[in-house]
Amino acid sequence: MSLVALPLLQQFVLVLAALVLFSSFVLLSQARLVSAIHAFAWQGGLVAAVTTVVAVAGDSTHLYFSALLTFMLKAVLIPWMLHRLIRRLELERHVELLRWYAMVNMVAVALVIFSYWLVLPMVHEELAFTRNIVAISLAVVLIGLWMMVVRQQAVAQVLGFMSMENGLFLAAVSATYGMPLVVELGVAFDVLVAMVLFGVFFFQIRESIDSLDVDRLNRLTETVEETDAETGAGSRPMMVKSAVAEGE
Amino acid sequence: MDHLLSVAAAVAAVLQAVLYAAAAPLLVGWIRKVKARLQNRRGPSVLQPYRDLRKLLGKEVRVAHTASPLFRAAPYVVFAATWLAAATVPLFAVDLPTTAVADLIVLVGLLALARFFLALAGMDVGTAFGGMGSSREMLVSTLAEPAMLMAVFTLAMTAHSTNLAGVIDFQLTSDFALRPSFLFALAGLVLVALAETGRIPVDNPATHLELTMIHEAMLLEYSGRHLALMEWAAQIKLVLYGALIANIFFPWGIAQSLAPSALGIAIAAVIAKLMLLGAALAVGETVLAKMRLFRAPAFLNLALLLALLGLLSHVILEVGA
Amino acid sequence: MNMSAALSLVALSVVLALASSAVSLAAARMSTVVRLLAMPLFALAGLSALAGGLIAVLLGDAVTTTLPLGLPWLPWRIRLDALSGFFLALIGVVSFAVGVYGPAYVRGLEKGRDSLVALGGFSGLFLTGMLAVVLADDAFLFMVAWELMSLASYFLVAFQHDNAANRRAAFLYLLMAHVGGLAILLGYGVLASFGDGFAFDAMRAASLSPGWASVAFVLAFVGFGMKAGLVPLHAWLPEAHPVAPSHISALMSGVMLKVAVYGFVRVVFDLIGEVQWQWGVAVLAVGSLSALFGVLAAMMQRDLKRLLAYSSVENLGIIFIGLGLALLFLGTGYPLPGVLAFIAALYHALNHALFKGLLFLGAGAILHSSHEHDLEQMGGLLRRMPWTGFLFLVGCLSIASLPPFNGFVSEWLTFQAALQTWQLDSGVLRSLIPIVAAVLALTGALVAATFVKVYGVAFLGQARSRHVRRARPVPHGMRAGQGILATLCLVLGIMPVWVIGAINAIPEQLLGTGLPHSATEGWLSLNLVAANGASYSAPLVAVLLGLCIALAFWALRRGAVRRVRRCDAWDCGFAPPNARMQYTATAFAQPIRRVFGHLFLVEEALVPRSDGSHRHQLTIGDRSWGLLYQPIARWVEAATRRVIRLQSGNVRVYLGWTLATLVVLLWIIS
Numbered sequence A: 001m002s003l004v005a006l007p008l009l010q011q012f013v014l015v016l017a018a019l020v021l022f023s024s025f026v027l028l029s030q031a032r033l034v035s036a037i038h039a040f041a042w043q044g045g046l047v048a049a050v051t052t053v054v055a056v057a058g059d060s061t062h063l064y065f066s067a068l069l070t071f072m073l074k075a076v077l078i079p080w081m082l083h084r085l086i087r088r089l090e091l092e093r094h095v096e097l098l099r100w101y102a103m104v105n106m107v108a109v110a111l112v113i114f115s116y117w118l119v120l121p122m123v124h125e126e127l128a129f130t131r132n133i134v135a136i137s138l139a140v141v142l143i144g145l146w147m148m149v150v151r152q153q154a155v156a157q158v159l160g161f162m163s164m165e166n167g168l169f170l171a172a173v174s175a176t177y178g179m180p181l182v183v184e185l186g187v188a189f190d191v192l193v194a195m196v197l198f199g200v201f202f203f204q205i206r207e208s209i210d211s212l213d214v215d216r217l218n219r220l221t222e223t224v225e226e227t228d229a230e231t232g233a234g235s236r237p238m239m240v241k242s243a244v245a246e247g248e
Numbered sequence B: 001m002d003h004l005l006s007v008a009a010a011v012a013a014v015l016q017a018v019l020y021a022a023a024a025p026l027l028v029g030w031i032r033k034v035k036a037r038l039q040n041r042r043g044p045s046v047l048q049p050y051r052d053l054r055k056l057l058g059k060e061v062r063v064a065h066t067a068s069p070l071f072r073a074a075p076y077v078v079f080a081a082t083w084l085a086a087a088t089v090p091l092f093a094v095d096l097p098t099t100a101v102a103d104l105i106v107l108v109g110l111l112a113l114a115r116f117f118l119a120l121a122g123m124d125v126g127t128a129f130g131g132m133g134s135s136r137e138m139l140v141s142t143l144a145e146p147a148m149l150m151a152v153f154t155l156a157m158t159a160h161s162t163n164l165a166g167v168i169d170f171q172l173t174s175d176f177a178l179r180p181s182f183l184f185a186l187a188g189l190v191l192v193a194l195a196e197t198g199r200i201p202v203d204n205p206a207t208h209l210e211l212t213m214i215h216e217a218m219l220l221e222y223s224g225r226h227l228a229l230m231e232w233a234a235q236i237k238l239v240l241y242g243a244l245i246a247n248i249f250f251p252w253g254i255a256q257s258l259a260p261s262a263l264g265i266a267i268a269a270v271i272a273k274l275m276l277l278g279a280a281l282a283v284g285e286t287v288l289a290k291m292r293l294f295r296a297p298a299f300l301n302l303a304l305l306l307a308l309l310g311l312l313s314h315v316i317l318e319v320g321a
Numbered sequence C: 001m002n003m004s005a006a007l008s009l010v011a012l013s014v015v016l017a018l019a020s021s022a023v024s025l026a027a028a029r030m031s032t033v034v035r036l037l038a039m040p041l042f043a044l045a046g047l048s049a050l051a052g053g054l055i056a057v058l059l060g061d062a063v064t065t066t067l068p069l070g071l072p073w074l075p076w077r078i079r080l081d082a083l084s085g086f087f088l089a090l091i092g093v094v095s096f097a098v099g100v101y102g103p104a105y106v107r108g109l110e111k112g113r114d115s116l117v118a119l120g121g122f123s124g125l126f127l128t129g130m131l132a133v134v135l136a137d138d139a140f141l142f143m144v145a146w147e148l149m150s151l152a153s154y155f156l157v158a159f160q161h162d163n164a165a166n167r168r169a170a171f172l173y174l175l176m177a178h179v180g181g182l183a184i185l186l187g188y189g190v191l192a193s194f195g196d197g198f199a200f201d202a203m204r205a206a207s208l209s210p211g212w213a214s215v216a217f218v219l220a221f222v223g224f225g226m227k228a229g230l231v232p233l234h235a236w237l238p239e240a241h242p243v244a245p246s247h248i249s250a251l252m253s254g255v256m257l258k259v260a261v262y263g264f265v266r267v268v269f270d271l272i273g274e275v276q277w278q279w280g281v282a283v284l285a286v287g288s289l290s291a292l293f294g295v296l297a298a299m300m301q302r303d304l305k306r307l308l309a310y311s312s313v314e315n316l317g318i319i320f321i322g323l324g325l326a327l328l329f330l331g332t333g334y335p336l337p338g339v340l341a342f343i344a345a346l347y348h349a350l351n352h353a354l355f356k357g358l359l360f361l362g363a364g365a366i367l368h369s370s371h372e373h374d375l376e377q378m379g380g381l382l383r384r385m386p387w388t389g390f391l392f393l394v395g396c397l398s399i400a401s402l403p404p405f406n407g408f409v410s411e412w413l414t415f416q417a418a419l420q421t422w423q424l425d426s427g428v429l430r431s432l433i434p435i436v437a438a439v440l441a442l443t444g445a446l447v448a449a450t451f452v453k454v455y456g457v458a459f460l461g462q463a464r465s466r467h468v469r470r471a472r473p474v475p476h477g478m479r480a481g482q483g484i485l486a487t488l489c490l491v492l493g494i495m496p497v498w499v500i501g502a503i504n505a506i507p508e509q510l511l512g513t514g515l516p517h518s519a520t521e522g523w524l525s526l527n528l529v530a531a532n533g534a535s536y537s538a539p540l541v542a543v544l545l546g547l548c549i550a551l552a553f554w555a556l557r558r559g560a561v562r563r564v565r566r567c568d569a570w571d572c573g574f575a576p577p578n579a580r581m582q583y584t585a586t587a588f589a590q591p592i593r594r595v596f597g598h599l600f601l602v603e604e605a606l607v608p609r610s611d612g613s614h615r616h617q618l619t620i621g622d623r624s625w626g627l628l629y630q631p632i633a634r635w636v637e638a639a640t641r642r643v644i645r646l647q648s649g650n651v652r653v654y655l656g657w658t659l660a661t662l663v664v665l666l667w668i669i670s
Helices: A008-028 A033-058 A061-088 A101-119 A125-150 A154-176 A181-209 A214-220 A226-234 A237-247 B007-038 B048-057 B069-087 B097-101 B104-124 B128-159 B164-173 B180-196 B215-219 B224-249 B260-287 B293-319 C003-026 C031-059 C082-109 C116-135 C139-157 C164-195 C200-205 C210-228 C237-243 C246-272 C277-300 C304-331 C335-370 C386-399 C406-423 C427-458 C476-494 C496-503 C505-510 C538-557 C585-599 C623-646 C651-669
Strands: B061-064 C063-071 C074-080 C564-567 C601-608 C614-621
Touching: A008 A033, A008 A101, A008 A125, A008 A154, A008 B180, A008 B293, A033 A061, A033 A154, A061 A154, A061 A181, A101 A125, A101 B293, A101 C427, A125 A154, A125 B293, A154 A181, B007 B048, B007 B069, B007 B097, B007 B224, B007 B260, B048 B224, B061 B069, B061 B224, B069 B104, B069 B224, B069 C538, B097 B164, B097 C538, B104 B128, B104 B164, B104 B215, B104 B224, B104 C406, B104 C427, B128 B164, B128 B180, B128 B215, B128 B293, B128 C406, B128 C427, B128 C585, B164 B224, B180 B224, B180 B293, B215 B224, B224 B260, B224 C538, B293 C427, B293 C585, C003 C031, C003 C063, C003 C074, C003 C082, C003 C116, C031 C082, C031 C116, C031 C496, C031 C505, C063 C139, C074 C082, C074 C116, C074 C139, C082 C116, C082 C246, C082 C335, C082 C476, C082 C505, C116 C139, C116 C246, C139 C164, C139 C237, C139 C246, C164 C200, C164 C210, C164 C237, C164 C246, C200 C246, C210 C246, C210 C277, C210 C304, C237 C246, C237 C304, C246 C304, C246 C335, C246 C505, C277 C304, C277 C427, C277 C585, C304 C335, C304 C406, C304 C427, C335 C386, C335 C406, C335 C476, C335 C496, C335 C505, C386 C406, C386 C427, C386 C476, C406 C427, C406 C476, C406 C496, C427 C585, C476 C496, C476 C538, C496 C505, C585 C601, C614 C623
Parallel strands: B061 C564
Antiparallel strands: C063 C074, C601 C614
16 A cells, blocks of 8 residues: 555545554653643543544534534533633642653554554455554553553553443444444543543542542552551652642 | 766766855855845845855854864864765766765765764863754764665665666666655655754754754854854755655656756756755744754654564555565 | 795794793793793794794685594694784784783793792693694694693783682683583584584584574674673683783783684684574674773773783674674675774774774783882872883774774774665665664773873883882883784784785685775775775775874974973962872773673672771672672572582492493494
8 A cells, every 4th residue: 555546635634544543642741630621621532533534524414413513522512621620639730750751652553553463454455545554543541541540640541441432432433434423422422421420539539548649549458457557658759759749 | 987988077066066165155145135124124134144154164262172183073074975975866967976976875874974073073172062963963974874775775666776867767767656655655755854954843954042942052162264264064964855855756857868958957056956855944944843852852752663564565455466 | 925935934833833842841940941942943933833824814825734633533624814914914914923022021920929830831832733723623632722722821821820819810710611612612512513524624514404593693693702701701801811911811801812812713614604693693792892891991990911801701792893894885785884893893903902902011011110010009000111102092092983093994984884774675684783882982992091091101200119110111022022913913003905806716616706996905095895886995094193293393383482481280270290190090990880880790889997087999800700600609509509419428339320321322233
């Protein structure tokens, strides 16, 4: 497959998909929560743009609709809700110390190559376009999960989760011209409900452990003896810092 | 190598080199002017950098007691290496013998040579400021050089050549295609160019007495014609990066033959492109603030990441198989 | 000139090396003999090896002969072909420079308590061992020569054995050399069992199953990689190389590591023959890791020779990156890029021998005239030792791979080979190799930073201690030794086409294909692969660079004001700076330490002094000790504790064990 041989609209889809991947990396390495939410909004907007371009290319009405839905939900509504949430949780100035910054990015690059390797044998030459997009989508999903692994802050983890959903959606749109509208509506509703639940959940966590640092949840295990938990806390200077940051 | 022997091409190559040296102060003057306007100042004339150079060239040279011979040789090496590097970047015509003499990797090597001597010169007198400047310059270049090479490799992998003329020819002759890899490479190269030419947000070219300075700290002990050469080399480097970005990513208008009409169009095109880039740089420097030194690695990591993503998206999205 | 002449020259060089050794051993206590006779013989041995090797490379032919030595059923066979000729020339040129440099340097050691007789004697044996390794055509002679090389160098490392740290380094070296030797021996064992005999010809003819070939490859890679100091098997190298006398350090870093490269190439590319691309991936990974780790570790050091030793780890990494690319391309069926990468690796091996030799000789010159090896105490040496300073600068420029010096050529070739990845079929390899190229680029930039630090702190600025302030220029012999290597650094940088044209004989003989003639014709420009492809005209770049400098100099000399006035440093108008206000080596590396520091165990502390002031103390630890060596050591210790139960001290118990063993053995063979 050569790039030049593809129709212009498909080339445009490729560019947008590459930008979605880039936004995943930006999301992964944002230390400030507010910037991370912005990056997530951009990613949602880009996914919506991909959907629009696919809709134009395939001339399918329901894709226009789902593009609009995606844009409203992922680029406007959820970022707005998260914004409101962190304002109410007083986390606007929260900066997470990113350790092993370059290493985290390198793993993400490795995940991209891994997902490419994974999809390589999947389909035939003539479907290379689809396969490449699927590789990108898979990478976005894996990076989202990786973000949930490396972040300690619950809100950042939610962002990772949401960006996984973006990756899945990207794959669905570009590989099969979208799911049936009913399914899409259902997924969108699910995401929205999840968002609301996360919001409620955050307040509960904060209520009980006074922080959104998920590492503190370690203390809740019943089997661990008190002294172990204490030393566990002592070995994480990070936590002290975030507590201070929240105190401000 | 047959075009090496062509007299017209050789003349054009020399002309291009001279043009680089001659036009470099003008671009700096233009950027300063636009910046001043954006900040509601009138600003000095665009010809001011020429006047500064002339003044410096006419001044007596003062050299510290503790300086070694290397201190006095370094400005010449820095200037020559930078100038030679610039001469290998097509400014207005593609097929010049200079591009066959040195490819993109040699270009990076020549710039590294200039930087090596610049950093040594900073450490030569043995002042704290000089050492600080050299240390920081090497940090910035350590991270910027791989990013630059990665961006260059993205182009080279697409065009199957590290020859600059080859890359530009490829851009001009192949059908139009939206290449995500070029987008990333362009972004990465722009970040690298900002870092390597010592512009905001990595370094501030307009200030001297600031503890965060990098490039100027290495030049503190220079005066007279030595300082003039160093400043001139920095200006040539700026034009070099400008021409590199303009002609690789937006090659339209560049002359593919040495016909006078083509050359005329090409020179007009490159002037317009450089003016636009200069204005964009001025806008950027006006709206951005200089970063803390230890934010610079994050900035350059971003450049490296962009370049790497460029390569990956080239491999994954553009080639297939 | 024919191959037999080349072979006689090489034989002469072995004889001369042995003679140099014998003369020093016979000299007993007369150390002047070492200086006046053994060292010149050493230089002549180098020169004759260089001549023989060059002829062999240029003729591109092979000659085999059997020596009347060795075991009755396994006579020693030697073979001189293009590959061994290349490495003979490499050994020869550095040995020659060391021989020229040596007499004056050895004179500086005469005052010490250490025996110069041992130094001279083992130097000769060391050279003999290296020459014989390269010449060997059967596994038996190879292993004998290999052990001779290792043992002789062990005694050279332990030369200044009054210092406990030196003894420890030497022991570590001996230990790891033997573990590596064992792996190589096992590798030959695998090859010999398939090839019916220990002669290399038989091994070449053997057809191995892919699985066994991989076993042989892994054993060879571990064995030779250990000698070459690849990460994580590098631990001995930064300990052992710096403690030997400097001209021996030059030989060990510049040449002995290349002998390991030779062994790897001989076994993998020649004896095994059918390479697999998976090996290339492994070699690439280890090579990149070594390159990056080596240069970062070098950046953190403050001991000049230790820094240079770590830099050898990095350079060997680059060589193995080239070899890995070659394996990968050859294994996937692309001979042309494979040959390109192979030549890049060999070129870098030669370059590293030259500039690392030069830099170690320079470090020796500093040690000779100021007895200082700590960078933090140096400064301003360029004005005190201008020749050494100038030649050391050439070495720094070469190792930092800056045009128009030789390091740049090999780096350029490696990059060009890496950029041929678009030809590969596998998408994953296509995306992995550019990352290796990125590592290589990062390494190159870090090397430049490291050597700015070295040169800026040692040779520029002001002297930081009294004995450095009193340093004197070194004798002519030492300058000449450095000058030879520096000149070659420049020549190899400016005339790469000739060198590549000569090296091209090696892949033609070994792999059956060489670079196309367009790449090796003429002298002006290096054109590779495609017509519109990359080209680098080193002579023109050098000439134009010189021309630009001359032009600028001439134009400005004609200006109105030509005077240069000396004054105090300005330094933003603060008080005139003194030596203690300069940036130190540790300070210079601080920003980079901050970015990459977590790869090491960095401990910073402020130690209070008695007068109330504080001293900044910095220790850099190597993580590989905690991750690899200590677990192995603990494991071995635990195992020995089990075995120790057998040791009761009672003679009859031992006899009982003997009886039991005898019975079991008889039962097995029955």
